[in-house]
Amino acid sequence: MRPARALIDLQALRHNYRLARDTTGAKALAVIKADAYGHGALRCAQALEAEADGFAVACIEEALELRAGGIRAPILLLEGFFEASELELIVEHDLWCVVHSLWQLEAIEQTRVAKPLNIWLKLDSGMHRVGLHPKDFQAGYQRLLASGKVARIVLMSHFARADELDSQASAEQVVVFEEARKGLAAEVSLRNSPAVLGWPNIPSDWVRPGIMLYGATPFEVPQEVAAQLQPVMTLESKVICVRELPAGEPIGYGARFITPKPMRIGVVAMGYADGYPRLAPTGTPVMVAGKRSQLLGRVSMDMLCIDLTDVPEAGLGSTVQLWGKDVLASDVAIAAGTIPYQIFCNVRRVPMLYSEG
Numbered sequence: 001m002r003p004a005r006a007l008i009d010l011q012a013l014r015h016n017y018r019l020a021r022d023t024t025g026a027k028a029l030a031v032i033k034a035d036a037y038g039h040g041a042l043r044c045a046q047a048l049e050a051e052a053d054g055f056a057v058a059c060i061e062e063a064l065e066l067r068a069g070g071i072r073a074p075i076l077l078l079e080g081f082f083e084a085s086e087l088e089l090i091v092e093h094d095l096w097c098v099v100h101s102l103w104q105l106e107a108i109e110q111t112r113v114a115k116p117l118n119i120w121l122k123l124d125s126g127m128h129r130v131g132l133h134p135k136d137f138q139a140g141y142q143r144l145l146a147s148g149k150v151a152r153i154v155l156m157s158h159f160a161r162a163d164e165l166d167s168q169a170s171a172e173q174v175v176v177f178e179e180a181r182k183g184l185a186a187e188v189s190l191r192n193s194p195a196v197l198g199w200p201n202i203p204s205d206w207v208r209p210g211i212m213l214y215g216a217t218p219f220e221v222p223q224e225v226a227a228q229l230q231p232v233m234t235l236e237s238k239v240i241c242v243r244e245l246p247a248g249e250p251i252g253y254g255a256r257f258i259t260p261k262p263m264r265i266g267v268v269a270m271g272y273a274d275g276y277p278r279l280a281p282t283g284t285p286v287m288v289a290g291k292r293s294q295l296l297g298r299v300s301m302d303m304l305c306i307d308l309t310d311v312p313e314a315g316l317g318s319t320v321q322l323w324g325k326d327v328l329a330s331d332v333a334i335a336a337g338t339i340p341y342q343i344f345c346n347v348r349r350v351p352m353l354y355s356e357g
């Protein structure tokens, strides 16, 4: 069998969840949208369900998969419903629902619901993606109450720049949020992973950690709390071919790397069809036979090449870690000009093997 695989450490996932809850003292919704950032939503939910306060996903399709898999914990739909007809299923499956636009509010007013809804009313506090305008927020809250269709309202907003530790933008968003919710007696939820890790003074009865659950830092610089995260996914494969090349020989598509000296090259069964970023350049870190080495030349669909020149103990069959506990996904992401979120979400084709750590 092809040796490429992703190992998922569920104990590390639980460690990271506890870190989110314990550092904030808040209730924490584990964000497992997009198949738990590529880690497998149902398996991750099962691993967390005994202790998680709830889960968050992007849409009802993702929530129904979890319900079908037996997950009974609260599940929040981060974008609410896309069509009013989803409200029936939202009630039937006991889902919590973000309201981020006036059209959603109107749909709730106009739809008969069998049971009162759990609504997370979202404010656009400055990111300008979704969320009610500050001038509509109080009225929106009152309209939800007046509709008689709501059991509970949580007030929420989302940060655009919480990953920039030297930026004032998050503090400014908090000011807008505080102004908009003045006098409303409801719980609040503001903090995503970077705000959980880096912004201890931002209020949040509920936090919404995503990327940190998977053990990757959202920051581009070292950060104290993020240093306590444990990587959950190890993407690994094996060397399937070894080449001894003299100086001046090209490697891979486009001859993007020419050997500057005699070199020993390992070909690894891993490519962009597995989700390894095609734009990762020569020099991107890998581990082989327990030693740090680097990618050489262009990544192909099913294979990539690494440097074995200074790793004489490595050869055919040696294990290669593309990311995991030794090579951080966030470092690969930086090398490839992207973020660990996308690195994880792109993983496909490889078997996912789950362990308790």
Ligand SMILES: *Cc1c(COP(=O)(O)O)cnc(C)c1O
Pocket: 031, 033, 078, 158, 191, 192, 193, 194, 208, 209, 210, 211, 212, 218
């Ligand atoms: C995805 C998402 C999160 C989680 O963000 P991370 O940066 O991964 O922690 C939190 N809140 C909302 C509204 C989201 O869409």
